[in-house]
Amino acid sequence: MRQFIQDIAENSHYRATHLLQILRQVQSRYHYIPEEAIAQLSGLLNIPRTQIISVIEFYSFLHLTPRGQYELLISDSITDHMLGKKDLFDYLAKKLDIAVGEVRKDGLVSLDNTSCTGMCDQGPAGLVNGYALTRLDCAGIDKIAELINQQKPLNEWPSELFQVDDNIYKPGLLLSQQIEQGAALKSAFKRGIKETLKEIDYSGLRGRGGAGFKTAIKWQFCSEEQQAERYVVCNADEGEPGTFKDRVLLNSYADQVFEGMTVCAAIIGARQGFLYLRGEYLHLHDKLQTILDQRRQNGLLGNNILGAGLYFDIEIRLGAGAYICGEESALIESLEGKAGVPRNRPPYPVTQGYLGKPTVVNNVETFLAAACIAVNGGDWFASIGTEKSKGTKILSISGDCAQPGIYEYPFGTTIQTVLNDCGASDVLGVQIGGPSGTFISNQELERKLAFEDLATGGSFIVFNSSRNILDVVHNFTHFFAHESCGFCTPCRVGTSLLKKQIDKIVEGHGSAGDIVALEELCQLVKNYSHCGLGQTAANPILTTLERYLGLYENQLKEISFEPGFDLDGALEIARRMANRYDAGAHLAQTDESGSRPIASLPPSLAVGE
Amino acid sequence: MANKIRVATTSLAGCFGCHMSFLDIDERMLQLAEVVEFDRSPITDIEHCTNCDIGLIEGGVCNSENVHVLREFRKNCKILVAVGACAINGGLPALRNHIPLEECLNEAYIEGIGVEKPKIPSDIELPLLLNQVHPIHEVVKIDYFLPGCPPSADVFWKFLTDLIEGREPSLPYELVHYD
Numbered sequence: 001m002r003q004f005i006q007d008i009a010e011n012s013h014y015r016a017t018h019l020l021q022i023l024r025q026v027q028s029r030y031h032y033i034p035e036e037a038i039a040q041l042s043g044l045l046n047i048p049r050t051q052i053i054s055v056i057e058f059y060s061f062l063h064l065t066p067r068g069q070y071e072l073l074i075s076d077s078i079t080d081h082m083l084g085k086k087d088l089f090d091y092l093a094k095k096l097d098i099a100v101g102e103v104r105k106d107g108l109v110s111l112d113n114t115s116c117t118g119m120c121d122q123g124p125a126g127l128v129n130g131y132a133l134t135r136l137d138c139a140g141i142d143k144i145a146e147l148i149n150q151q152k153p154l155n156e157w158p159s160e161l162f163q164v165d166d167n168i169y170k171p172g173l174l175l176s177q178q179i180e181q182g183a184a185l186k187s188a189f190k191r192g193i194k195e196t197l198k199e200i201d202y203s204g205l206r207g208r209g210g211a212g213f214k215t216a217i218k219w220q221f222c223s224e225e226q227q228a229e230r231y232v233v234c235n236a237d238e239g240e241p242g243t244f245k246d247r248v249l250l251n252s253y254a255d256q257v258f259e260g261m262t263v264c265a266a267i268i269g270a271r272q273g274f275l276y277l278r279g280e281y282l283h284l285h286d287k288l289q290t291i292l293d294q295r296r297q298n299g300l301l302g303n304n305i306l307g308a309g310l311y312f313d314i315e316i317r318l319g320a321g322a323y324i325c326g327e328e329s330a331l332i333e334s335l336e337g338k339a340g341v342p343r344n345r346p347p348y349p350v351t352q353g354y355l356g357k358p359t360v361v362n363n364v365e366t367f368l369a370a371a372c373i374a375v376n377g378g379d380w381f382a383s384i385g386t387e388k389s390k391g392t393k394i395l396s397i398s399g400d401c402a403q404p405g406i407y408e409y410p411f412g413t414t415i416q417t418v419l420n421d422c423g424a425s426d427v428l429g430v431q432i433g434g435p436s437g438t439f440i441s442n443q444e445l446e447r448k449l450a451f452e453d454l455a456t457g458g459s460f461i462v463f464n465s466s467r468n469i470l471d472v473v474h475n476f477t478h479f480f481a482h483e484s485c486g487f488c489t490p491c492r493v494g495t496s497l498l499k500k501q502i503d504k505i506v507e508g509h510g511s512a513g514d515i516v517a518l519e520e521l522c523q524l525v526k527n528y529s530h531c532g533l534g535q536t537a538a539n540p541i542l543t544t545l546e547r548y549l550g551l552y553e554n555q556l557k558e559i560s561f562e563p564g565f566d567l568d569g570a571l572e573i574a575r576r577m578a579n580r581y582d583a584g585a586h587l588a589q590t591d592e593s594g595s596r597p598i599a600s601l602p603p604s605l606a607v608g609e
Numbered sequence: 610m611a612n613k614i615r616v617a618t619t620s621l622a623g624c625f626g627c628h629m630s631f632l633d634i635d636e637r638m639l640q641l642a643e644v645v646e647f648d649r650s651p652i653t654d655i656e657h658c659t660n661c662d663i664g665l666i667e668g669g670v671c672n673s674e675n676v677h678v679l680r681e682f683r684k685n686c687k688i689l690v691a692v693g694a695c696a697i698n699g700g701l702p703a704l705r706n707h708i709p710l711e712e713c714l715n716e717a718y719i720e721g722i723g724v725e726k727p728k729i730p731s732d733i734e735l736p737l738l739l740n741q742v743h744p745i746h747e748v749v750k751i752d753y754f755l756p757g758c759p760p761s762a763d764v765f766w767k768f769l770t771d772l773i774e775g776r777e778p779s780l781p782y783e784l785v786h787y788d
Contacts, residue, residue, distance in 0.1 A: 513750060561683075561750040563743075570739040571673060573710045578731035585737055587673055591680045591749075 004029065005037055009044040016045045017355075019055055019337030023062050024279075024320055028129065032066040051338075058339035058485070059320035060114065061130065061279050068103050068110030070148045072096075074126040074136075077116030077241045078431075078475040079398045079461060085124045088136055089113075095145040109148050115323055115479060116241035117280045120398035120461070121167050121405045129154060130282040133161055164283065166248045167405030170421060173384055173392045174365075174372055175253070175408050182300050184259045184374035188266060189308045191374075197223075197267050200370055202378025204390030208365035209235060209326070210433060210457035212389075215366055222350040223268040225358035232264045232273035232312075233354065233361040235331055239278060239323035240434035241479060242459030244396040246364040248406050250277070250284050253368055254291050258314060260367030262300065263374050264360055265312040273314040274354070276331050279321050288316055323483035327531055328361040330485065341487045342531035365394055365458070385411035389450040393458070397422045399431075400464035409449060416445040419462065426464040429547075434459035435476035436536035439469075439543040469548055470506050470555070473540045477502045480537035491534030494525035498538060504564035510556045518552075519545060562590050614773055616665065617658040617686060618650040621675040622702040622742055623668025625651070626759045627693040631665075633762035644773055661686045663772065669699040670743045674736035683749040688772065691751045694758040696744065703742040710740050753778060756785055 008025050012018035019041070026037050033056050042049040056062040074080070074089050093100055096109055103110040119125035119134050126133040128144070131154060140161060147157055168175060188196040201216035222230060234257060238246040249257060261273045277285065292314055295301045301313050317335055319325050325334045329343035332354050353359020362370075369391060373381050381391045389411035395418065398404045402423025409418060419427055429441045433456035440447060440454070447453050463472065481495040501518045504510050522538035522545075529535050545552060567587045575585050620628060628651060634641070649658035658664070664686030670676060683689055694700040705713055719727040745751060755764055764784050771778040 563748050565743070565747065567676065567739075567748070570741065571737045573740055574714070574737035577711065577714050577729045578735075578737060579729075580731055580733070580737060582733050584673075584733050587676055591684065 001030070001034065001036060002040065005040050006044070009041065014044055014046075015337075016047050017335070017337045019045060019047070019052065020059070020320060020334060021317060021337075023052070023056060023059075024318055027062050027320075030066075031069060031071065032063045055337070055339050058341075059279075059322050061321040066103060066107065068108055069151075070109045071129050072109060072111045072126060072144075073114035073117075073128075074111070075115070075117040075119065075123060076113040076475075076479075077120060077123070078472055079116070079120035079242060080124040081471075081475060082399060082463075082467070083124045088124055088138070088141060091138060092136075092141045092145070095141055096148065108151070114280075114321065115239065115483060116243075118238055118244040118247050118278070119164070120242050120244055120396065122165060123398075127280060130279060131162060132164055132280065132283050134164055162283065164247070164251070166252055167403075168248065168252075169403050169405045170407040170409070172394075172408030172410065173381070174369055175394065175406070178253065179256055179259075179372060179375050181255050181295070181298065182259070182306065184256070184263055184371040185266070185300060185306055185308075188263050188374045189306060193266050196263065196374055199378040200373055203369075203373045203381035204378075204385075205366065205369055205373060205381065206389065206451060207363055208369065208393070208457070209363035210240075210437075210455060212451040212455060215362065215370060218350055218362070219264060219267050219360055222358045222360045225351055227358050229272075229355075229357045230268050230270040231354040231357060231359040232261050232268070232270045233328075233331065233335065233349075233359055234261055234273070234275045234364055234367055235326065235328065235361055236281070236364050237276055237278045237319050237326040237331055238281075238364070239326045239483075240436060240457055240459050241476070242396060242398055242431065242434045242461040243457055244398075245394045245406055245458045247281055247284070248396075249364050249368055249394070250281070250288060254288055255295070256371045257364055257367045258291065258295060259300070260369070260371035260374075261314060262305065262310075262312055263370055264362070264367065266305075266308075266310050268358070268360055270360075271311050271313070273312060274335055275314060275316045276325070276335060277316055277318050278325075279319045282318065285316060285318065292316070322485070323479075324485040324531075324533055327533065330531070331361060332359065339485070341485050342533075363457070386448070386450050386452070388452045393449055393456065395449075395456070395460045396458050397460045397462070399462035400424060400426065400467070401462045411448075411450045413449050414446050415440065415449070415454070418449070418460065419445065422462070424462045424464075426466075428463045428465045428467055429469065430463070431459070431461040431472070432456050434461075435479055435540050436532070437539065439472075439540065439547070441547045469544055469551060470502075473544050474502055474506050476540035477537075480533065484533060484537070488528075488530035488534065490525055490528035491530065491537065494521065494529070494534065495537050497521055498525060498541065500564065502541065505552060505555050508555060508557070509562050509564045511559050511562045512556065513561070514556065515545070515549075515552055557590075559590050613646040614644055614663065615648050615661040616645050616650070616663045616769075617648040617661045617682060618652070618665040619667070619678055619682065620651070621666060621668035621678060621696070621745070622671035623693065623695045624701075625667070627667040627696075630757075630759035630762055631765045634766050635762070637766055641769065645769075658682060658685045662688065663769070664689045665692050666690065666696050666745055667692045668695045669702055670739065670745055670748050671702050672736040672738050676739075676748060679745055679749050688752045689749065690753045690755060690768075691745050692755045693760055694756070697746075697754050697756060699742045699744050700758065706741040710738060714738075755780075757787070 026033050038049050038052050098104045098111050101112050117125045122134040124136045205215045206212040236246050322340050324330045325340040327342050330340035334340040349359045385391050392408050392410050395407045427442050432438050432454045481499040484491045484495045486492045522542050526538045647653045648661045649655045664682040691697050718729050768778045
């Protein structure tokens with residue numbers, strides 16, 4: 001192990017910014033990060049061991065205790081549940097003879113849940129040692145269990161288990177025509193760098209991650225900073241449940257994305273770029289690396305790009321299972337090898353980003369659009385869309401529809417049009433923009449995709465009338481509690497309290513006052529959290545409370561108050577240990593007399609009779 | 610002196626530190642006694658409360674008796690107040706929540722150093738322990754929360770005088786600022 005760690009540290013030039021990448025390799029080799037590795041890395045990278053431990057504890061794909069040689073993670077997204085995840089998960093656990101969250105005694109396999117893996121159109125999905133599994137069914141699980149028990153290496157597993165499809169059903173302005181490799185750069189150099197920025201400005205392009213900041217302004221601000229070094233970062237940490245368009249763009253349009261990054265580098269004067277790829281998309285890594293190599297060979301990256309004197313290169317950095325790293329300042333922290341805790345903003349990344357230098361962070365789709373605009377000009381893009389939202393938006397559609405997949409629409413398109421195209425006839429509601437977005441009911445289907453109406457990073461989940469909205473809210477609220485980075489109290493504690501309170505109501509322990517308490521808590525988490533995660537964590541509850549108050553009220557009991565946990569059950573251990581079965585050894589769940597029968601005779605009597 | 614405001618107080622899984630802090634209002638106790646009379650409270654030794662206006666609860670809920678007492682207070686007090694860190698969050702007694710109850714009882718009564726005649730106490734007079742210590746608002750509806758470990762005498766004074774004089778109670782920043 002000493003030699004292995006020495007080698008990877010050396011390959012990373014002993015830079016602490018590579019800590020996360022190094023730890024990923026250690027995890028992948030040993031299935032955990034051994035204490036000796038931490039001690040050795042602390043010396044080699046010259047950072048405290050506690051800092052390394054904090055990074056390991058932060059990312060859900062890194063572990064301080066051994067996981068199985070086959071580490072199975074099953075996606076816990078609502079879309080996986082809609083496709084029967086729970087039964088499959090139980091079946092898998094039984095088949096492998098393993099408890100959820102544990103390692104089997106022989107150390108061969110471990111099983112757990114993970115947040116949405118971005119395979120919502122081809123779930124139920126999972127990961128084995130980081131590689132995506134799709135369309136899981138009982139037959140597939142039988143096969144997987146067999147392969148694991150035979151200890152077959154992953155590269156000998158049948159490829160259909162890992163098959164990931166693009167499922168592009170409706171290509172639009174950006175997806176219908178691939179631009180030639182190098183075309184955007186050639187156009188940009190020919191037109192002039194300043195003029196190209198002007199074209200991007202004319203195009204009205206706004207960031208596609210969801211927030212919608214104007215791209216040209218961001219690039220201009222960055223280029224105006226008085227600093228020698230600048231960076232371009234492509235945010236491919238697509239963690240919002242229900243979003244998977246970036247996976248498709250990187251699978252089939254990566255050249256254009258890299259080209260967009262290179263155009264940005266030319267405009268702002270950056271020499272180094274990063275693609276921050278979410279850990280769940282490990283299967284794309286080698287393919288993307290090959291494309292980068294090819295671009296270097298073709299003179300589109302590296303020294304003197306296209307003879308224009310530009311130096312720029314792109315490095316791929318992998319995440320390790322943290323939704324929060326999609327927030328740009330958390331992503332930058334992660335790029336620096338640290339835990340992904342969002343920074344205070346301002347200063348914004350355009351002034352102080354990676355290593356404190358001016359940095360442009362944009363979504364995958366934004367760079368793709370920028371490359372196309374560099375070729376086709378600003379008017380081409382601006383002629384489509386609405387006044388405030390130019391161009392098109394690529395949607396990842398999943399849930400209750402005939403054809404889940406990728407659809408591209410001009411801004412201003414109505415939700416009804418989208419539903420018609422994807423084959424969703426029975427619609428209860430649609431979650432637009434993922435859990436952090438908005439739930440709209442079937443009375444609002446004439447609303448439009450646009451920053452000024454329904455803004456979205458691309459997630460579009462359809463629910464039919466057989467679905468229970470409270471199950472959806474329950475899933476999303478648990479998701480946020482799991483993904484809170486823990487930095488600020490309103491979010492760390494607040495998301496857990498939201499989870500407890502929604503559980504209480506969903507499980508039928510709620511009573512008068514609990515909805516008011518829930519709403520107050522939502523406002524607190526929303527208004528006092530440090531970053532977007534906490535500020536939007538209450539959205540699933542708030543947007544459904546607004547529309548379906550009756551649904552919540554129906555869950556409430558008609559008593560003034562009921563505890564959120566089983567009071568009598570909480571006495572069971574003490575009862576057993578003290579061997580007490582008298583009436584005084586029991587508690588009624590509520591104070592109202594007769595509302596709950598006092599339980600059980602002594603087991604000895606019950607069995608004996 | 611007929612219609613005095615009736616106040617009841619108790620300590621559940623607490624240390625009586627909040628009660629001691631309440632007594633620190635010192636000579637203002639006389640002023641308070643002009644408008645308030647105490648019902649069930651360690652001050653009076655009355656065993657059960659009846660028809661009170663304000664109930665002050667110190668400590669969290671750790672056993673079945675705590676649940677019964679808390680319910681008696683809820684039934685008989687118009688306004689029920691969680692007083693201090695343990696009532697609000699479980700506090701110090703809740704440190705045992707990370708340890709399974711079996712281990713706690715085994716350590717205390719069976720395996721601990723110096724234990725003679727090891728046996729888990731069992732008597733119908735003894736309340737049973739809950740698996741975990743809970744804040745009181747998880748068991749009954751609570752109207753107000755007085756933070757602090759303990760809340761200072763001035764917190765008690767400000768809160769009670771606000772209520773007695775018919776104002777919505779509010780604690781200025783100085784009273785809830787701890788460092």
